[in-house]
Amino acid sequence: MTWRAALRRRPAAAAVALMLAGCAATVAPPPASTVQIPAAWRTAVEGQSSAPVAQQWWQSFGDPALTALIDKALQSNGDLRVARARVAQYRALIGVAEANQKPNVSVDSAPTRTRQLAYNGVPYVTNVYQAEFQASYEIDAWGRLAALTDAATATYQAEQANSDAVALSIAATVASGYLNLRGLDAQLALTEATLKLREESAKLAKRQFDVGYSSRLEWLQAQAEYQTTAEQVPQLKRQIFEQENALSILTGGNPGPVARGAELADLQPPPVPEGLPSELLRRRPDIARAEYNLIAINANLKATRDQLLPSFKLTAVGGVQNLKWHDFLNAPTALWHLTGAVAAPVFDGGRVQSQTDSVAAQRDQTIYAYESAVRAAFSETENGLGAIVRLREQAIQNDARRATAAETLRIAHNRYRNGYASYLEELDAQRTLYSADVGRLQLKTRILVASVDLYRVLGGGWTRP
Template sequence: MRNCLFRTVAAVALAVGLAGCVPSIPAPPDTSAVAAPESWRTKFTGGAIADGEWWQAFGDPTLVALVEQARENNADIAIALARVQEARAQERASRALLLPALNASIPASHGRSLTALGTAVETTVAQPQFQASYELDLFGRNRAQIDAAAANALASDAARQATVLSVTSATATGYVTLLALDERLRVLRETLTSREAALRIARSRADAGYTSDLELRQAEAEYHATQQQIPVVETALARQENALSLLTGNTPGDIMRGGRFAALRHPAVPALVPSELTGRRPDIVQAEYALAATDARLRAAQRQFLPQVQLSATVGEIIGSSLRDNVDFWSIGGSVLAPIFAGGRLRGQFDAAVAQRDQAAFAYQRAVLRAFREVEDQLAVITRLDDQEKALSGQRDAVASSLRHATNRYRVGYSTYLEQVDAQRALLSVDLALIQLRNDRLTALIALYQAVGGSPRP
């Protein structure tokens, strides 16, 4: 009894002594701290709640169907989901550290040997046994490892949500761009039709001797200049359809359209204060859980300096052909493993864990700052595109009027064909610029919904 008490006191004294050698965990660097601004730098009017299936606000059922198909079949989302399942399995495996390990074994042998009298005998021996071992988590090292695995699982799920949001945004952007290309192609074909009519007039006037061949060649040049732009847009359409097919988990093929580009509605700018952003963005949530995982691993590295207490028990039976009766056996024991000298290995692991924690802290800071910047960028684009569209629409009205006057003057012989050509070029350029501007506005709204966290969960 005294020996047992002495060993207990000695173990406690050893643990207390080693505790004085345990390094303290430093705080994260002050420079990694980040605070949300009180308001956005770019002022905007209106606003909508950035929740739910925001892609439905564009008013195109085909867009909605493509987004849902992509969220269901996209390979990147499937990979992200498999990573979540892997992380959760590792978390379940780590929880076994808090439970005892139970094993059973049945060693057996059969052999022939000589006795002391020189007689050959054959013996059969079996020794079934049951073993149990358990580590007392006195200082929380195993619990810290479990916390790290749990945080990793949550970070993996946040990464999956970020992938879902990214695929959703890419699909919506791809479909809007596809409709914009359709509209661009329609304008070019209508322009080509008008160029063809102008070419017929120029050819008839040249054949009749009313004009020189210069006007005919100018009309031919304008016709072919417009004609060569159509294959370029058709190629872009095919590539855009192929990209959307990949996003939706299909082989390259045609993409159905739900309506024309002009029929797409413009969703309202999502209303969100900066302080709400960190809880909505899945990439920020992922960085936060990654930081929590490094904190837990750092605690586990610190606990490596403290003793480990192991308990073990064995019970079994010896069965042999040379024994008259079977023999039962059992044992109960324990051990205390205390680090004394490891050549700097434990300190090196601890310092590495500190550095990993600091890296995760700066990664979290970077994710937050990047999120604020992305929201501000899209708000700046959207608020200025309104003014740009107003100016471009005014330019379009002026150019269209100029073309009408130039056409009338040319038909009655008051001006050369060059005036009409210049007006036609200007109108085509403005029409294509308007299509691109409206496409930029819609894609900026999509990017803004992605920047504020959207609705990542499928």
């Protein structure tokens, strides 16, 4: 029969228990929730996939080099290793909390030799040989110890969710860094190819100036275009160098080169997954972390509140003792005692109530933090969907701009070749087409990176353990 069942059978005991329960500290009610979950997202994306987000979503890009980088980062990244070590720490703390709910048994032996005075003033020496064991157990009548264990468990779950959030962030950062690197590689290739054309144009303008076919202005303008393009090459190489070093650090290595896979032109963004705002609350590890933190603080609040209630502890001590070593080994005297202790605070100067108020304020802070995490998740997802749509629209305009620039260059080249226009017109058309080509590469990179960010804000296929 449990103690609760016993109370139900004994009304007087039940009345005493209820009276004691009323001695617990007063807890202020939590604030009302202000989170409103939207029914749908503001932005609709064409071609959304009904398939759920895969946990290894980065494989959707079809680049083995990207997959290898992320796998290495998930194994060796320093921040992630720290987060996983914290998970192990808080897993061990659950055992510490659970141990308080179990009996505590100890054994000690204390041989003692004493020289003291007798009643007549004559000193004498005595030996005492003893060994004993102690067993104690606190009856968790009010669930305070169980609440502390629940708090430790929820804190561990929060750290596990935090570790998963760090892993998701690392994977997304590596993917974005790699895609930006491939974008810089493509820009460098375009710039180096354009530089060769600029060099040929500058040589042609010099020859025409030497024979008097064109002015010195046209030659200098062509030379300036060559120098402007040449200036961009070391700038792009510096950015590539720094991006490689950043990726190497993220994967847990030293600064160094990074292996490449698919070209930027061959990389395609994965389909945009479907989903409702209400489903996002179950998909994101950072929201789960905030929820587990709230569970933990509520359990701590219960344990703090119940400190004013009486505690019940059972203690059993048993052992053997004798004044002579031979008798201690062969015929010791057995000693024991049993104790049932009830302890309750009478006056603590308001300490427990103040502690309870402090933990209640922490609970309110945790509620606000949870609501902020939910709103941030909604905002990030809306921004991610909006970025995909607007970047696609921008890419369409860029395609039209490039087609116009290419046609303009064709006409300017024909006019210059037939003597109807100066070389400056063709140089200007070349500059416009180069700008459109750079814009196309940058947009392609931004769309790929936006897809990574969208998968991140959607939780990256995370599920609760």
